[in-house]
Amino acid sequence: MRHYVPFLAIIILAGSLVSGGTYSACAAEMYDYDHVHSSVSFKARHLDISWIHGRFNDVSGKFSIDREHPSKSTFALTIKAGSVDTGNQARDEHLRQPDYFDTKQFPTIEFKSTSVKTVDGGYEVTGDFTMHGTTNELTITLMGGKEHDFGKVKRVAFSTTLSLKRSEFNFDKSGIGAIGDKVLIMIDCEGVRE
Amino acid sequence: MPDPLLYLKSIAAATVTSLLILAVCFPRRSATPTKVNLVSVVAIGVALAAGLSVMSIQWVWPPAGGLDRLLLIVIPVVLGVESISSYCPTDRWWAWLLRIAAVLMTPRVLLHQSIYLGETDQWTTWQRFMTLGICVIVLAAAWFLLSKLAGHRSGFSIPLALCLALLCAGATVMMGGYIKGGAVALPIVGTLIAALSVMWFMQRRMINSPIALPPVILAVGLVSLFGILFIGHFFGRVSSDHAAIVFLAPLLCWFSEMPRLRKLSPRMTGVVRLSLVSIPLVFVFVQAKHDFDEKFSPLVMDQSTNDVSGNHGFAVTVVDHIESLQSFVPKRSR
Numbered sequence: 001m002r003h004y005v006p007f008l009a010i011i012i013l014a015g016s017l018v019s020g021g022t023y024s025a026c027a028a029e030m031y032d033y034d035h036v037h038s039s040v041s042f043k044a045r046h047l048d049i050s051w052i053h054g055r056f057n058d059v060s061g062k063f064s065i066d067r068e069h070p071s072k073s074t075f076a077l078t079i080k081a082g083s084v085d086t087g088n089q090a091r092d093e094h095l096r097q098p099d100y101f102d103t104k105q106f107p108t109i110e111f112k113s114t115s116v117k118t119v120d121g122g123y124e125v126t127g128d129f130t131m132h133g134t135t136n137e138l139t140i141t142l143m144g145g146k147e148h149d150f151g152k153v154k155r156v157a158f159s160t161t162l163s164l165k166r167s168e169f170n171f172d173k174s175g176i177g178a179i180g181d182k183v184l185i186m187i188d189c190e191g192v193r194e
Numbered sequence: 195m196p197d198p199l200l201y202l203k204s205i206a207a208a209t210v211t212s213l214l215i216l217a218v219c220f221p222r223r224s225a226t227p228t229k230v231n232l233v234s235v236v237a238i239g240v241a242l243a244a245g246l247s248v249m250s251i252q253w254v255w256p257p258a259g260g261l262d263r264l265l266l267i268v269i270p271v272v273l274g275v276e277s278i279s280s281y282c283p284t285d286r287w288w289a290w291l292l293r294i295a296a297v298l299m300t301p302r303v304l305l306h307q308s309i310y311l312g313e314t315d316q317w318t319t320w321q322r323f324m325t326l327g328i329c330v331i332v333l334a335a336a337w338f339l340l341s342k343l344a345g346h347r348s349g350f351s352i353p354l355a356l357c358l359a360l361l362c363a364g365a366t367v368m369m370g371g372y373i374k375g376g377a378v379a380l381p382i383v384g385t386l387i388a389a390l391s392v393m394w395f396m397q398r399r400m401i402n403s404p405i406a407l408p409p410v411i412l413a414v415g416l417v418s419l420f421g422i423l424f425i426g427h428f429f430g431r432v433s434s435d436h437a438a439i440v441f442l443a444p445l446l447c448w449f450s451e452m453p454r455l456r457k458l459s460p461r462m463t464g465v466v467r468l469s470l471v472s473i474p475l476v477f478v479f480v481q482a483k484h485d486f487d488e489k490f491s492p493l494v495m496d497q498s499t500n501d502v503s504g505n506h507g508f509a510v511t512v513v514d515h516i517e518s519l520q521s522f523v524p525k526r527s528r
Contacts (some may be wrong), residue, residue, distance in 0.1 A: 060469055090489050097371045097430055098259055104429045105259050105308050134260040170258065173250055175196065 005094035007033050028072055031156055031191025033061035040079055045180030052179065053094075056109075063191055064154060065145070075114045075125050076141070077187070079109040088189050090097035106133045122158065135167045138162060159188040196373050200249060201380050208245025208381035210333075212237045212388035220396060228408050234408040236387055239273050242414075242426075245381025247373075252339040259406035260304050260425040261375050264418075267303050271296050272417045293413070294334060300417065304424055333420050336445060340412060343447055349407040351464035353390055354470040355444040356415035357383045362475040363422045363440045368488040372430030375422065386411055436478045445471040451503045511526040 009140040052117040058080035077156050081104040096103040102110040113127035114137075129138040142158040149155075165181045167173070215237035221229040246265060247253075257266040275296045279289030302311075305326075309316045317325070330461050344352040364379025423441050426432035447467040449455065457467060 093431065093489075094371045098375060098425070099371070099373050102259055102429065104310070107309050107312075170252070170254070173252075174374060179402065 018083055026135035028064035028074075029154075029156075030064045030194060031193050033059060033077065034155070034190040034192040035059070035062075037155075037157075040077075040125075040185065040187050040189075042141075042185045044104055044183045046180055047082045048180065052086065054086035055081050056091075057082065057085050058164075061189070070118045071116055071124060073113075073123065075113040075116070075127065076113070077111045077189075081107060081109050081131075081157065099174070101139075102132065113139070117156070129164070131164075133172055136168055137163070154193050155190050157188075157190045159186075161186050195379070196368065197520065201214040201377055204249040204377075204381045205384035207248045208241045208384040211244040212241035212385045215391060216389060216392040220392065222396075225396070227281045227408075231408040231410055232277055233275050233424060234389055234410045235277040235280070236392075238389055238410060238414055239270070239477060240387065242269065242315055242381060243387040245384060246378065249377060249381060251378070251427055255282050257461070260429050260437075261378065263303050264421040264425060265363050265378065266391055268300050268421055269414060270294075270418060271299070272413050273352075273410065276413050280410070289409075290338075296417075297330055297334045297337065300333065301326045302422065303410035303430060304421060308428070310428065321342055329420075329424065333417075333441045333443070336420075336441065337413070337416055339445060339448065340416060341409065343451070344407050345373050346413055346451070350390060351467045352444065352447055353386055353407070353411045353415050354389065354464070355447055355468055356412065356419055356470065357386055357470055358475055359440055360386075360415065360419050361479060362443075362479050363426065364438055364479060366432055366440065366482040367422060367430055369424060369482045370431035371489075372432075375426055379418070379422055382414070386415050419444075436482060439474045443474045445472070 038059065039055060040059050041053065043051045043053045046052050054159045057072055057080050059077065061075075061077035063075040064073055081101040084092055085102065086092055086095065088129065095101055108130075110130045110164060111127055113125045115126045117124050119141060122141060124139060124141050126137065126139045130176040140160045140162045142160050145156060147156050160168055162185050164183055164185070167181050167184060205383065216233060217232045219236065221452065231336065242265075251265060252262070257263045257268065269302065273291045275289075279292055282288045305311050310325075311317075339354050340356075343349075346373070358434060360379045360383050364376040364383075366376070367379075368376030370376075389408075393407065393411075421430065425439040427434060427437045447470065449470055450458070450463045450467050455463070
């Protein structure tokens, strides 16, 4: 029996090392939304002849990426609706009013993933998109996912464009007309972790 | 975007509905206060629903925004309270208990799930308590004082003063940028004016049994005024000063009870009351118009500069808004 004890100890040690290593390889990597190198912008049709552009300046988010099991990856983004910026202060204040975003009632626009699967060049993410107090399921294609290591900081980046209709999010119908119902949202974000 | 034609249709729908229901259902043979008030409750409720439906108000339950809660919860509760209190005209304490219950819930309901009451750092608990408390006290006091004054003489001038204040509140909220919030004042005013007209006409016809002003007219007018100013301030851009002045303006009707003015004829009393109420309302209206011009003039400037750069999208819409609103507003004297 004594001859077997060191042997068993080696097996247990080796097993724990292997399992630990496997765990660290499979564990999802958590990233924070990098404010400096990311942007959430939008554009909407005006009179069906031109585009109005704007962006949201206050965005936060977290995403975890599991390279081994992509379905376990998660993506979450929270946009402060009051940070809307179209380059004109008076217009921005108008957009914050209840006729549009109603930021005192619905201060945030949120996206939370519910399922993730890989596609060529990125991920197809399905999730709940909440805006103006209404939650609808959306599927977006996040392109990218390349990593960059610089010192202790690791980065990963994604970009996507999604199209949605304001009427599907309970926006006031009288505010839809001159400004088109359809809005394109462009998200270019970098995740950062130390 | 303001749509004057839609607003006219909405006012017409509310006015005609209110007139029709009251003309058909008015208890001509035995016009007791209970029956008159109950018919008025039905007429005002249906007329408001008709006018607001024309205005494309979304009837979605549960109501998500402050305006939706005003129209779907607060005003129906006031109508319910007034219809119940119709049955206890002799025991007024019960009626006032119900009204106080409605007053207590109104500010809380209007701010439900907003940043002011949610888990944000917008307000501390103490601020919430103070703000809601002050609003409740002011609304209850105004309701009591105006009801008491309406019971004295020339009672019809009180709801007329409320209608003037409602028009001013609607215009102020609209010029603050919350177009729909202000526009709902129009069908409310149409409804109340129609109900008042029928009451006035019936009072003239039934000289032997004069008709008292149904309390529901005053209740709906006052709570609507409070609600529009409240959401205009907390969700829109109406300043607290303007909101307070417009809401308290109808209380100036009490000046007609001063010893020298008390001797005036009922008609002159009404004229004095409406004139007094108009003074602060005109002041607020001019101020709101001035703020509107100041705020939106950069957008007008942007239109010319953006036309050169080719990025003339949104500014044109805002100019459209201004032009539509200015059709309601007299030109400022220079």
